[in-house]
Structures are given as structure tokens and as C-alpha cells.
Amino acid sequence: MLTNSRIAYHRHDHKRCINAALCRARELCDARKARLTPIRETVLKTIWASHRPLGAYEIVDQMSQSETSAHRVLPPTVYRAIQFLVDQGLIHRLSSLNAYIGCPFPGNYHSDFFLICEQCGSTAECSDDQVDHAVINAAGRANFQVGSKVIEIVGICPECRG
Amino acid sequence: MLTNSRIAYHRHDHKRCINAALCRARELCDARKARLTPIRETVLKTIWASHRPLGAYEIVDQMSQSETSAHRVLPPTVYRAIQFLVDQGLIHRLSSLNAYIGCPFPGNYHSDFFLICEQCGSTAECSDDQVDHAVINAAGRANFQVGSKVIEIVGICPECRG
DNA sequence: GAAAAGATGTTACTTTGTATCGTTTACTCT
DNA sequence: AGAGTAAACGATACAAAGTAACATCTTTTC
Ligand SMILES: [Zn+2]
Ligand SMILES: [Zn+2]
Ligand SMILES: [Zn+2]
Ligand SMILES: [Zn+2]
Numbered sequence: 001m002l003t004n005s006r007i008a009y010h011r012h013d014h015k016r017c018i019n020a021a022l023c024r025a026r027e028l029c030d031a032r033k034a035r036l037t038p039i040r041e042t043v044l045k046t047i048w049a050s051h052r053p054l055g056a057y058e059i060v061d062q063m064s065q066s067e068t069s070a071h072r073v074l075p076p077t078v079y080r081a082i083q084f085l086v087d088q089g090l091i092h093r094l095s096s097l098n099a100y101i102g103c104p105f106p107g108n109y110h111s112d113f114f115l116i117c118e119q120c121g122s123t124a125e126c127s128d129d130q131v132d133h134a135v136i137n138a139a140g141r142a143n144f145q146v147g148s149k150v151i152e153i154v155g156i157c158p159e160c161r162g
Numbered sequence: 163m164l165t166n167s168r169i170a171y172h173r174h175d176h177k178r179c180i181n182a183a184l185c186r187a188r189e190l191c192d193a194r195k196a197r198l199t200p201i202r203e204t205v206l207k208t209i210w211a212s213h214r215p216l217g218a219y220e221i222v223d224q225m226s227q228s229e230t231s232a233h234r235v236l237p238p239t240v241y242r243a244i245q246f247l248v249d250q251g252l253i254h255r256l257s258s259l260n261a262y263i264g265c266p267f268p269g270n271y272h273s274d275f276f277l278i279c280e281q282c283g284s285t286a287e288c289s290d291d292q293v294d295h296a297v298i299n300a301a302g303r304a305n306f307q308v309g310s311k312v313i314e315i316v317g318i319c320p321e322c323r324g
Numbered sequence: 325g326a327a328a329a330g331a332t333g334t335t336a337c338t339t340t341g342t343a344t345c346g347t348t349t350a351c352t353c354t
Numbered sequence: 355a356g357a358g359t360a361a362a363c364g365a366t367a368c369a370a371a372g373t374a375a376c377a378t379c380t381t382t383t384c
Pocket of ligand 1 (some may be wrong): 014015051
């Protein structure tokens with residue numbers, strides 16, 4: 001099972017998460033000749049500020065406050081950057097929260113699901129063949145051809161259980 | 163595996179689905195001393211008009227047009243009925259679509275997931291131990307205690323594959 | 325029948341997400 | 355380098371989804 005739950009749910013040097021994510025994003029975009037512009041990078045950095053999913057308007061607020069640039073960042077700007085980052089697999093959307101979270105393993109193909117802590121909000125991403133197969137199997141029995149999956153688990157993280 | 167996919171994805175006498183759902187809803191609410199008022203029943207019937215999930219504002223429109231009563235039904239009315247029906251387990255919300263669908267097996271406890279056809283929109287509900295266990299297992303390996311799950315699979319239904 | 329609880333009507337509002345169009349920036353090709 | 359094209363951004367306005375608050379009406383309880 002591929003997961004960042006060991007990191008996300010425990011004390012760690014989060015600056016390394018951020019650096020790694022930005023670094024990897026630059027690499028990937030470079031390789032794909034996709035343009036990771038300053039705005040897009042700022043949105044990505046803002047989302048990576050923690051392991052808690054961030055709503056689009058939270059991103060708007062964060063960027064409007066903390067940014068050096070004078071003018072307020074507007075929703076379409078942020079949504080466009082979000083779209084780009086989702087397309088590049090650098091962030092994921094959590095449907096059940098209307099929020100976005102950084103992907104810890106962009107580039108590698110992974111069919112992922114999420115563990116969302118209902119106490120602290122921290123969210124880990126997992127990729128597990130067992131889950132994958134179980135779903136494809138169940139769908140297959142209904143003669144249903146699986147395209148994409150949304151799997152979001154809400155519960156209590158190890159840290160919050162103590 | 164418990165599922166209504168054999169029915170939902172194939173030609174069938176849908177009036178029987180509707181009747182069964184309304185009948186079961188009355189029974190359940192009666193047993194629980196919950197009040198299935200005319201509005202709530204109308205919302206339930208509107209959602210059960212097909213096996214395609216219906217958005218809240220689609221329900222508003224449907225009810226405003228087809229209803230005998232003169233005045234337009236307003237969003238809070240519908241949302242309140244939706245809340246009641248979700249609480250009673252008579253309908254489910256599909257996060258990835260912001261839409262609602264009737265539950266074919268209300269009353270019985272079931273941890274369910276959904277197969278959403280991206281062509282025709284028809285959606286089947288499934289409940290499968292394999293999937294359940296795989297998810298709980300994966301979460302367990304991350305020391306994560308599962309509360310509720312959102313599992314929504316998008317793909318092609320048997321009918322649309324031909 | 326009075327009091328309490330529950331359901332509905334109504335207004336106004338919040339949150340989330342887009343369409344559109346004009347301008348600017350970056351890449352491409354000579 | 356400079357014209358031409360494509361991509362990105364700024365700004366306004368809007369659509370879609372969901373809710374808070376309060377008044378009114380209905381049902382239940384005692
Ligand atoms: Zn971190
Ligand atoms: Zn937690
Ligand atoms: Zn049917
Ligand atoms: Zn179909």
C-alpha cells in the first residue's frame with residue numbers, strides 16, 4: 001500500500017513536504033512542457049501549507065492576505081490554477097468537502113483514496129491494490145466498466161485517537 | 163453482494179420501483195414514528211422518478227411544474243425534505259454530483275457504494291463485504307479508524323456498453 | 325383546549341463555481 | 355529581432371448549491 005499516512009498523521013518537518021512537492025511539481029511540469037507559472041506555484045504552495053484540504057475560497061483569502069502583490073486575487077484566477085494543478089495530477093479534489101489537497105506522489109499513476117480525520121482534518125492519500133480489485137470486482141459482477149473512482153473515508157486519525 | 167444493478171441498468175417496470183419505495187418508506191416512517199408528510203413524500207417520489215440522481219434544484223423545478231398546488235416550491239422546503247429523507251436512509255447524497263438518489267434497500271443497514279453511468283446517468287447502489295473489508299483493512303494499516311465512507315464509481319453501465 | 329413540538333412559507337443570504345471578454349505575457353517561426 | 359499565434363491573466367458579472375432566521379401553521383401531548 002502506497003500512502004503518506006505515516007507522515008501526514010504524525011509530527012514531522014512539514015517544510016520538507018512543501019519543498020518536495022514544489023520541487024517535484026517543477027520537474028514534472030518541465031518534463032511535460034507545462035507551464036508552472038508563479039500564480040499556479042503559489043496556489044500549489046498554499047494548498048501544501050498543511051495536510052488539511054483547502055477550499056477554493058480559502059485559497060483566495062490566503063493568497064489575498066499573504067501575497068506581496070497589492071491587489072486581491074480573484075476566484076477565476078484561483079479556479080484556473082486549480083484546474084491546471086488537477087489536470088497535472090499535482091492536487092486532488094475531495095468531493096465530499098469541496099476542497100483540494102496536494103498529491104504526495106504525483107507522476108506515478110495511482111488510483112487513490114483518502115483518509116480524512118474528522119477531528120483535525122488532516123488527510124492522507126492511499127493507493128491499495130486490494131481496494132482497487134475489490135471495487136473492480138464488485139463492479140464487474142454488475143457488468144459495469146469502471147472509469148474513475150471517488151473514495152473518501154471519514155474517521156479518526158491515529159494522532160487524534162491518541 | 164447486495165445491489166439493484168440488475169434492475170437499474172435494464173429495462174423494467176419502473177412503476178414497481180416507485181411503488182415499492184413509497185410503500186417501504188411509509189412502513190419505515192410509521193415504525194419509527196417519523197412523519198412522512200405530503201411534501202416529503204412528493205420529494206421522495208420525484209427523486210424516484212428514475213434511476214438517475216437528481217439535483218436539489220431539479221427537484222424544485224419538477225415539483226414547481228408538476229404539482230397541483232399553485233405556488234412555487236422553494237429551496238428551503240426541498241432541502242428540509244431532503245434532509246429528512248437522508249436522515250431516514252430513504253435517499254442518499256452523491257457528493258461527486260451534488261445530487262440525490264433513492265435507496266433501494268432502506269432500513270437494512272448497508273455500507274454502500276454507487277456505480278454511476280457516465281453515458282446515461284443511471285446509478286446503481288451496491289453493498290459488498292469485499293469492498294468494505296478492503297477499505298477497513300487499508301485504513302487499519304494506517305491506524306485509521308473508519309467512520310463513514312463515500313465511494314462513487316463512474317464508468318459505463320452494461321446497457322450503454324451494449 | 326392549552327402548551328409544546330414539529331413542519332412549512334418567506335426573505336434574504338452565503339458558499340462554490342463559471343462564462344465572457346479584453347488585455348497581457350510567452351512561445352514560434354521567419 | 356519582430357510579427358504572429360497561443361496561452362495565461364484581470365475583471366465583471368453571473369449561475370448553481372445550500373442555509374440562517376423568523377413568522378406562521380399544523381400536529382401531538384397532556
Ligand atoms: Zn507534511
Ligand atoms: Zn486527526
Ligand atoms: Zn426502476
Ligand atoms: Zn448507462
